[in-house]
Amino acid sequence: MYSHDSKSDPHDPVVELFSYVATGNARPVLFQVRHALAQLLTDGTETTIDLGAIPFAPGDERVLDEVLGNGEVKATLTVLGASHVQETAIPGVWRVDHFNETGETQSRFIEVTFMPEILKTQREDAALGLETLTDRLNTTRGLN
Amino acid sequence: MTDKPMLPDLMRAHGISRRGFLKYCASLTSLMALSPAMMPKVAYALENAPRPSVIWLSFQECTGCTESLTRSHAPTIEDLIFNAVSLDYHHTLQAASGHQAEAARTEAMQANYGKYLLVVDGSIPIGDEGYSCIAGVSNLQMLKETAAGAAAIVAVGTCAAYGGIPHANPNPTGAVSVSDIIKDKPIINVPGCPPIPVVMTGVLAHFLTFGIPELDVLNRPKAFYGETIHDRCYRRPFYDKGLFAEGFDDEGAREGWCLYKMGCKGPTTRSVCATVKWNDGTSFPIQSGHPCLGCTEPNFWDNGGFYKPLSVPAGDYRKAALEAIAVGVVAGAAGAGLARANKSRAAKAHEKVDAHDLERKS
Numbered sequence A: 001m002y003s004h005d006s007k008s009d010p011h012d013p014v015v016e017l018f019s020y021v022a023t024g025n026a027r028p029v030l031f032q033v034r035h036a037l038a039q040l041l042t043d044g045t046e047t048t049i050d051l052g053a054i055p056f057a058p059g060d061e062r063v064l065d066e067v068l069g070n071g072e073v074k075a076t077l078t079v080l081g082a083s084h085v086q087e088t089a090i091p092g093v094w095r096v097d098h099f100n101e102t103g104e105t106q107s108r109f110i111e112v113t114f115m116p117e118i119l120k121t122q123r124e125d126a127a128l129g130l131e132t133l134t135d136r137l138n139t140t141r142g143l144n
Numbered sequence B: 001m002t003d004k005p006m007l008p009d010l011m012r013a014h015g016i017s018r019r020g021f022l023k024y025c026a027s028l029t030s031l032m033a034l035s036p037a038m039m040p041k042v043a044y045a046l047e048n049a050p051r052p053s054v055i056w057l058s059f060q061e062c063t064g065c066t067e068s069l070t071r072s073h074a075p076t077i078e079d080l081i082f083n084a085v086s087l088d089y090h091h092t093l094q095a096a097s098g099h100q101a102e103a104a105r106t107e108a109m110q111a112n113y114g115k116y117l118l119v120v121d122g123s124i125p126i127g128d129e130g131y132s133c134i135a136g137v138s139n140l141q142m143l144k145e146t147a148a149g150a151a152a153i154v155a156v157g158t159c160a161a162y163g164g165i166p167h168a169n170p171n172p173t174g175a176v177s178v179s180d181i182i183k184d185k186p187i188i189n190v191p192g193c194p195p196i197p198v199v200m201t202g203v204l205a206h207f208l209t210f211g212i213p214e215l216d217v218l219n220r221p222k223a224f225y226g227e228t229i230h231d232r233c234y235r236r237p238f239y240d241k242g243l244f245a246e247g248f249d250d251e252g253a254r255e256g257w258c259l260y261k262m263g264c265k266g267p268t269t270r271s272v273c274a275t276v277k278w279n280d281g282t283s284f285p286i287q288s289g290h291p292c293l294g295c296t297e298p299n300f301w302d303n304g305g306f307y308k309p310l311s312v313p314a315g316d317y318r319k320a321a322l323e324a325i326a327v328g329v330v331a332g333a334a335g336a337g338l339a340r341a342n343k344s345r346a347a348k349a350h351e352k353v354d355a356h357d358l359e360r361k362s
Helices: A013-018 A026-043 A058-068 A123-139 B007-013 B018-031 B036-048 B064-069 B077-084 B098-111 B139-147 B157-162 B197-210 B236-241 B251-255 B317-326 B330-349 B355-361
Strands: A047-050 A074-078 A082-087 A093-099 A105-112 B053-058 B086-090 B116-121 B150-156 B187-190
Touching (some): A026 A105, A093 B018, A105 B018, B018 B197, B036 B197, B053 B098, B053 B139, B116 B197, B139 B150, B187 B197
Parallel strands (some): B116 B150, B150 B187
Antiparallel strands (some): A082 A093, A093 A105
């Protein structure tokens, strides 16, 4: 967790960003994320925070991005429009943003989990995949 | 109703994966203002819920509610019509007209009697039923006969919920709300002028998945009308610090301070404007610098001035001033004279006029 004790350092980019924030709502959300991450490690409980339910001023989300940072995994799903799934620089904390076919935002979440459910192959899709592969092998019988 | 395909079947038929279904459910859960932990239950309900027939009646209205709904982005009206509900009658959106349209309504009522969802926008005139008719049938008669076979009624917009602007003083048509007429059916009020599009679709989605949502004393879904705009307003910290804009172009306005003194009705208005916002979550009136008018509350049009702070007693300023002058109250006359003098002086000096001046001079 990024320590925000460094108010004395005016060159700290996070301190600079916080200076633009009018609501102060980003910091409580970040503490909620820290609590959720501790719970994930303690008993495996996963948490999803709906960012659409929280009043944010324009700068708040920038603060979230800056404090959480970008991690090692970044995935783009193409299903009913795009979905961006990004692990933050805090492993176990993910940003999941859903968009519709015209690029408008549908919903935005922070997921505290080892693996977001939306990234996993779903059993029903795998079953359909098995049928598809079987059909393709049947139609290509005789080919080397 | 049972012969209509279920939503997952429809999605599969359109080549949408289970992952796509989960995405749809995640956004729908957010839209309904439910906890993300409810997402699996939403998915289960959608997998097992039949698609209800929906009949939509528009009475004394401006079509603003339908305009708003058709601009909903999550899910789109197309999602609702083609995937989740069977919209069998909506005279603005349907292709049929005249007798064919009315036949579609009658057919849908007979086929789904006791099970269909009735959505109403607009108020109903009872002063003279002839003020508003559709195909020669008065609004009052059409509402009564259609409501008789409905499972529930959704009153969309402030006109259907409370009577709205047609009900405003002096109410020439005798406009009333749906709940003033129908007493024996569950009624969900979704007020707003218009309501936020995703709130309308969210209420319909809730009806599809979990039935009638929990309602407040005015029959509004608590998920969307449980808190005041003031509770969730990003300008609330300025209110708490006592920092207020007092004009549309003063320092407070430029700094984005609280609009309470400009007449903002946010503290007494229940809606999710501050979080869900409008135009794909872009903004809402207070973010754009204008006080909330309180359009989700009953009689918002007649509740004193839009620019009068809530702390000022409600009432018709102009009428009060005339009465004061009529009975020769010296202070009142002097005050009116002073206001005129101030107005004249301001005009000469190009002095800025704020919301309080607008109220005093009206």
